[in-house]
Amino acid sequence: MPDPSQPNSDPDLDSISSRISPACPPETQRILTAAWAHDIETIKKLLDAPGKASCQDPNTRETPLHAAIRACGPPTDEDDPADLERAKKTVYELLLWGAIWNDVDDRNETPGCVARRLGREELYNLCVEAGVRAEMLFGVMEGYEQLGSDVDGEEIEVVEGDGNDANGDGDGDANGDESMVIVGEEDGDEAPELVDVEGLNGRDREPVEVDSEAYLRSKLTYSDGKLVDDDGNGVMMAWETDIMRRSVDALLPGKEPGKRILNIGFGMGIIDTMFAETRPARHHIIEAHPGVLEHIASPGSKFGSSWEESGPEPGAFKVYQGKWQDVCQQLLQEGQTYDAIYFDTFGEDYSQLRMFFTEFIPGLLDGQGIFSFFNGLGADRQICYDVYTKVAELHLADAGLDVDWQAIDVDMSQLAEAGKGEWEGVKRRYWTLDKYRLPVCTFLG
Ligand SMILES: C[S@@+](CC[C@H](N)C(=O)[O-])C[C@H]1O[C@@H](n2cnc3c(N)ncnc32)[C@H](O)[C@@H]1O
Structure with missing residues (x-):
């Protein structure tokens, strides 16, 4: 498994045939293939229900965002700027449809990790911006809950989309096809965790069970x-x-x-x-x-x-x-x-x-x-x-x-x-x- 902090690229491991597996359900396959081809028109047609933008190949855990970024490969002298523009628009479109910025694939890479490893700075920046938006939303939700919607000591709020495995531990809670139910603490002190990205505490040596x-x-x-x-x-x-x-x-x-x-x-x-x-x-x-x-x-x-x-x-x-x-x-x-x-x-x-x-x-x-x-x-x-x-x-x-x-x-x-x-x-x-x-x-x- 590659270390996402280390630059390395194996073209074979980044090929479409190694990323979209034969076992992938046909609908997911179609979405991943359209994302790989930066075929925005088809993507728009296929993403007709919440959660589809963050579907994953069951074997490689490739998401449409991974596919759209990986398809670019590392920059070369022959790059056509129009292709990069189309890739950026594809990434943007997927994010608009609720694609999750930090789902990890089977190699422990988020889409942003792939962009960084390939040297695709502009695509990487789009992933960072998406992460910032998600984390800021978490902050807003925290404020919301503190206002209180206490029902019998239990706080329940339903949030569309973004039901993600944002902690980057790949525990697979991120199929993105469901709304996310947030259950707060009885005393309402705790903020709901929309995003519990691994390592997001100042010194959380133990991210998920921080206590x-x-x-x-x-x-x-x-x-x-x-x-x-x-x-x-x-x-x-x-x-x-x-x-x-x-x-x-x-x-x-x-x-x-x-x-x-x-x-x-x-x-x-x-x-x-x-x-x-x-x-x-x-x-x-x-x-x-x-x-x-x-x-x-x-x-x-x-x-x-x-x-x-x-x-x-x-x-x-x-x-x-x-x-x-x-x-x-x-x-x-x-x-x-x-x-x-x-x-x-x-x-x-x-x-x-x-x-x-x-x-x-x-x-x-x-x-x-x-x-x-x-x-x-x-x-x-x-x-x-x-x-x-x-x-x-x-x-x-x-x-x-x-x-x-x-x-x-x-x-x-x-x-x-x-x-x-x-x-x-x-x-x-x-x-x-x-x-x-x-x-x-x-x-x-
Ligand atoms: C990472 S260490 C600090 C290291 C320090 N900067 C140094 O140079 O050695 C963190 C310290 O914060 C203390 N700590 C944790 N939670 C605290 C809290 N709520 N209030 C005060 N201290 C706390 C820990 O017990 C621990 O001693």
Whole structure:
């Protein structure tokens, strides 16, 4: 199975005969063939019912979007620009009919992964835009549910189309031919997941079963260069040290002493050690996990009670014990503001990060301050990373923030293979990309 993060192309594996299998039902075959031929008129006739645009070959799991993109092959000098235009129109038409941007085929590639591997940038961009639209819709649905349509403690909403397996795990819940029924939590706190794309949380080492409460109850182990939970998920790993260093550089340009710093999520204390070295006037840390708090309080820790007592004034250096969702309320009430804020938690989904952007940053960040967060959103697949870069950018703008993305090379030599190198003893390879996009956020205007 090819790694979607790696460019590789085998023309035979991308041929129509290898992608549309003899076992494919005739109607699906007709749609896939028309998509492959960029025959828009036929496509329009065939897509006469919801869900048909995301039909799949039962063997290859080829969708019409895969077919329309794959048919282009890699760019050549003989390419006729009119053909590419027709391919773009076909992709656009399929998306209009509800084709799913991130269904995976039998080779674990989404249509966007195929476009990227083939070097078809314009088609790739269409897939990214479709992903952004789908994710923004998810955000709207979240808002909708919060307004409440509670019927006997159960929230039910039916959404046309897009009943997708968006998590990219290929578990086949994405036939797209049914409406999607969303059943909310009894207390209505949870947003419906229209799209639960793998890796879309800032640090969701466990995308589908992300459960912050379970994580906070789990037993943690600090070992050589890693912090792992009792399920083997990497909570924090030493290979991220360079990212932490670059984040500190971006948050504290010139590293002047006397800054007011808030860090959310202690983990291995890598970034807090770097922050402490800049001799801040205020250094607040928020941490919720009892195991991490025990580690902080243990003899030999740099951030125990003697560190707290060493601050320039009482309360200036402090580890706040508890969930940031609660502690930040307290900080807001106290009127605390910071020059630099870093956010890096674990086991929480994107809705929490977004809530931090919109509900806490405007009150906690100084007008001239800088905010950054660990940007692991969708980092196990380039297209998800690109979609979430745009989604986060839109939500940051919603919170009045401008973001400058700094591209940072990630040394992949020890990160290339699951279970090997840095990933030894870690359940899931949550990072696959050779470039990290470091968000540097400041207030607009
Ligand atoms: C990835 S680690 C942070 C790593 C840190 N940046 C470093 O340099 O070592 C995430 C941390 O966030 C903590 N955390 C998770 N959920 C939290 C919450 N709701 N409130 C506060 N801390 C939380 C975890 O226990 C963990 O210590």
